[in-house]
Structures are given as C-alpha cells and as structure tokens.
Amino acid sequence: MKIGPMKIGELSRRTGASIRSLRYYEEQGLLAPERLSSGYRVYDDRSVATVHRIRVLLSAGLGTSAIAEILPNVYDDSVVLTGRCPELHEGLAVERARITQQIEDLQAAREILDSLIGRPLVITAQ
C-alpha cells in the first residue's frame, strides 16, 4: 500500500473543500499544484494549510482576487513578511476595516435576535 502523491480527492477530504472548489481556487490563482504526466493535480502538505486559510478568508468576505494578493505573502502560520509593500498594506487595511465593520453589524443583528429570544444580552462568545 504505497502512499503516492496527494491528488485532488485526498486534499478535498483533508480540507473539507469540494473538488470543484479546489479547481476553482486554482483557476483564481490561489493554488498551483504540480501535474502528473496524466494531467492529474498533485498537492504537497502545505496545500492543506493554504486551503484552510483560503476558506477562512473567503468566509470573511474577501474575494478571490484579494486573497490572491495576500496568500503569496503567507509562508507558514502567522508570519509577517509584508515588508514594505505599501500598496498591499493599504489594501489589507481596507479589508481589515471591512471585517471590523462586519463584526459590528453582526453584533447588532445578534442583539436584535436576542431581543426576540429574550436571552441575556452581551454574551461575548457562544
């Protein structure tokens, strides 16, 4: 039982992303797997973490093009590499502000729901 290279099905299983999504991420420049002579995609282990980051950022409302600008600058978890690229830096700040605003909107919405449920207000988590 040779282990063999990680193909798209296994990456899908490991990340929870659908095969379709993984192909889509590649199409958008977020992943760049090797190819076997058969045309099959081959991923390395770093791809798993990359896909996880992609999903986090996507669920935060970032578009694939924004993520494409960010990803190349993240080599492993939480390492700062964005030395002095002011353009990127500004774009990130914009996205960050959007996220912060979105969090506040969500908290406002949650309070509306809480007022209906009759739950004690302002529980920070859960």
Add this chain to the structure above:
Amino acid sequence: MKIGPMKIGELSRRTGASIRSLRYYEEQGLLAPERLSSGYRVYDDRSVATVHRIRVLLSAGLGTSAIAEILPNVYDDSVVLTGRCPELHEGLAVERARITQQIEDLQAAREILDSLIGRPLVITAQ
C-alpha cells in the same frame, strides 16, 4: 409646501436603501405599504425603522424569508414579543448560532490580516 404622504423616493432617501431594494423587500413580504389610487406606494414612519432592521439583518447574512418570520414579531426597537412560539424560537437560535460562528470566523480572518500587517493583535473593536 404640503408634506403629503411618504412615497418610495423619500423612504429611499431616509433609509439609504435603493428604490429597487424597497420594492424587493415588499415583494418578499417584508414591507406592506398602502397604495394611493394611482398605485403609488405610501409608507408610514415605522417603515423607516423597519427598513433599518431589514438592512441590519440582511447584512448579517439572514435571508429575506428568515427576516419575514422575524419582522412581524418586532413592533418597536428591542421589544420581546416571541412569547411561546417554539418553532420561531428554534429558528432564531439557529440564526444566532450562525452569526456567532460568523463573528468568530471574521475574527480569525482579521488575525490573519493582522499577522501580515504587523499590527498588535487582539484589539477588540476598531
């Protein structure tokens, strides 16, 4: 300069929602304006607050159908009316959990961005 009834243009101005959106909200059962004999929509002042709530809930990711279930139970700001309607209550709890999860996802995404920006972590707001 008679004041006259509030028509769709004025409601749009007062709420920031586009005219198209206001018609859409009505189509989805979120608004039920009166009509003049001409067919023109007429709104009362409560509509302004209603539209604001709609927008908050929409931006929180609730669908119009979910909002349609919620809105009739909100008479003014933050009044609990959901006496004992377990079905609604459960639906709200589901949405609330979704929102809480979404907030956590956003915070995770913000930390990824922070690690790139090089900003001090864990600033709760702003």
Add this chain to the structure above:
DNA sequence: GTTGACTCTCACGTCAATGTGAGGCTTTAG
C-alpha cells in the same frame, strides 16, 4: 484485462440581492 473508482476539461445552472432599461402613467412646479 476488465471493472470501478478517480481524475480531467468544458460549460451551463444556481442563488440572492440588486442594477438597469423599456414603456407608460401621475404628480408637481411654473
């Protein structure tokens, strides 16, 4: 070797909120 699981590339479908334009009434200001 053959079957079945896996993969490939198109390429069109989906969903939700909203944009946009056509064609035609109604109201308002002058």
Add this chain to the structure above:
DNA sequence: CTAAAGCCTCACATTGACGTGAGAGTCAAC
C-alpha cells in the same frame, strides 16, 4: 397647460463561489 420629475410594472443582467453533468482519459485491484 406643459414639462420635468417621480412612480408604476415587467423582465432581463449582474456578481461570486460554487453545483452538476457530459464525455473521456487514468489508475488500482483482482
């Protein structure tokens, strides 16, 4: 009275991240 501005109802277009199916090649096990 008339023109401009506002409103009406269709109804098709848009955006983004996928779903889904067709048709065909590839790999693993038996």
